[in-house]
Amino acid sequence: MKSLTRYLTFNTQKRIDFINITKDVEEAVKESGIKEGLCLINAMHITASVFINDAEDGLLKDFANWLESLAPSEPISRYNHNLTGEENGDSHLKRTVMGREVVVAITNGRLDFGPWEQIFYGEFDGQRRKRVLIKIIGE
Amino acid sequence: MKSLTRYLTFNTQKRIDFINITKDVEEAVKESGIKEGLCLINAMHITASVFINDAEDGLLKDFANWLESLAPSEPISRYNHNLTGEENGDSHLKRTVMGREVVVAITNGRLDFGPWEQIFYGEFDGQRRKRVLIKIIGE
Amino acid sequence: MKSLTRYLTFNTQKRIDFINITKDVEEAVKESGIKEGLCLINAMHITASVFINDAEDGLLKDFANWLESLAPSEPISRYNHNLTGEENGDSHLKRTVMGREVVVAITNGRLDFGPWEQIFYGEFDGQRRKRVLIKIIGE
Numbered sequence: 001m002k003s004l005t006r007y008l009t010f011n012t013q014k015r016i017d018f019i020n021i022t023k024d025v026e027e028a029v030k031e032s033g034i035k036e037g038l039c040l041i042n043a044m045h046i047t048a049s050v051f052i053n054d055a056e057d058g059l060l061k062d063f064a065n066w067l068e069s070l071a072p073s074e075p076i077s078r079y080n081h082n083l084t085g086e087e088n089g090d091s092h093l094k095r096t097v098m099g100r101e102v103v104v105a106i107t108n109g110r111l112d113f114g115p116w117e118q119i120f121y122g123e124f125d126g127q128r129r130k131r132v133l134i135k136i137i138g139e
Numbered sequence: 140m141k142s143l144t145r146y147l148t149f150n151t152q153k154r155i156d157f158i159n160i161t162k163d164v165e166e167a168v169k170e171s172g173i174k175e176g177l178c179l180i181n182a183m184h185i186t187a188s189v190f191i192n193d194a195e196d197g198l199l200k201d202f203a204n205w206l207e208s209l210a211p212s213e214p215i216s217r218y219n220h221n222l223t224g225e226e227n228g229d230s231h232l233k234r235t236v237m238g239r240e241v242v243v244a245i246t247n248g249r250l251d252f253g254p255w256e257q258i259f260y261g262e263f264d265g266q267r268r269k270r271v272l273i274k275i276i277g278e
Numbered sequence: 279m280k281s282l283t284r285y286l287t288f289n290t291q292k293r294i295d296f297i298n299i300t301k302d303v304e305e306a307v308k309e310s311g312i313k314e315g316l317c318l319i320n321a322m323h324i325t326a327s328v329f330i331n332d333a334e335d336g337l338l339k340d341f342a343n344w345l346e347s348l349a350p351s352e353p354i355s356r357y358n359h360n361l362t363g364e365e366n367g368d369s370h371l372k373r374t375v376m377g378r379e380v381v382v383a384i385t386n387g388r389l390d391f392g393p394w395e396q397i398f399y400g401e402f403d404g405q406r407r408k409r410v411l412i413k414i415i416g417e
């Protein structure tokens with residue numbers, strides 16, 4: 001069994017942002033030399049997500065609007081978590097809807113994807129340094 | 140390390156539908172000959188899900204109603220994504236709530252399941268050809 | 279390839295509860311002797327979750343309040359599932375938001391975690407015996 005571990009670093013300008021990381025993951029798969037296996041990609045922070053969906057800007061706006069309606073950021077006093085001095089109670093909930101991680105199959109040395117699948121980093125409390133982990137195992 | 144890759148194809152009559160695929164996954168596990176490992180099952184399309192829950196018809200109706208309340212399909216103009224000519228903005232959000240994939244343990248050559256766990260394909264923009272991937276790795 | 283399988287058992291006093299199981303998972307990883315691999319942790323019941331977030335009591339209260347607003351437990355008649363005699367229609371939906379499972383990378387013999395990541399068992403229909411599965415594969 002072979003394995004490869006890579007870390008990606010982000011520091012978004014906006015509080016909420018979505019970044020397409022498909023190419024980064026493809027490069028890690030290539031570098032691993034693994035032909036058949038599994039690839040885990042996860043946010044290492046609890047106010048961020050890794051998810052798979054369509055690379056379409058309107059949809060990314062829809063995600064941001066929808067998450068704000070499901071878990072509004074304000075008033076800050078809405079969340080017990082913010083009694084700790086944080087202002088990111090909503091970010092933990094938004095990340096939960098979008099998910100922490102994805103697991104993708106590797107077949108014939110490539111991400112085994114459907115026609116529209118793209119991997120995104122979802123940031124819900126940005127403007128600080130955050131990391132994503134890529135872990136690949138297989139043969 | 141051994142691996143097996145299988146694809147299932149669906150073309151539902153309804154826009155929203157749930158299909159129990161547990162038996163298909165069990166057959167793939169048997170065919171793989173893998174005794175200890177992990178089994179990934181994921182939708183290959185971004186308006187569909189694979190999830191685990193109870194095989195109870197009332198609950199499946201509850202999921203459909205609940206998802207419609209969380210991410211209504213209409214008005215179409217509700218979603219920026221639909222400015223592209225699509226009418227499935229809601230389907231991308233519904234799939235996000237239900238999840239893209241599940242990972243299931245294989246122990247002693249079988250899916251290591253609790254008493255009520257069943258694997259479902261969740262379709263949120265049907266009436267077209269869609270695929271599910273089964274990837275098994277182990278020994 | 280090596281593997282290890284462990285089961286944790288819970289019987290919570292409250293209907294809804296969150297239990298930090300990070301130490302249990304760390305012990306299983308140590309026991310496995312696996313240095314590089316993947317660790318799956320999943321609820322084996324369909325009204326419970328395993329998820330990763332912050333070990334902060336206020337946030338756990340926020341999760342409980344938020345889930346109740348997204349999928350209210352009452353009136354019982356709200357859910358078709360409860361026509362079967364069950365009263366846990368809401369629990370299936372709450373578990374869906376929080377997720378069934380997490381997959382965590384193992385690097386250098388340890389859970390490869392960001393600074394605040396902690397693994398929780400989320401119970402949404404407690405006061406009965408439930409299990410969690412830990413499955414580790416790697417080398």
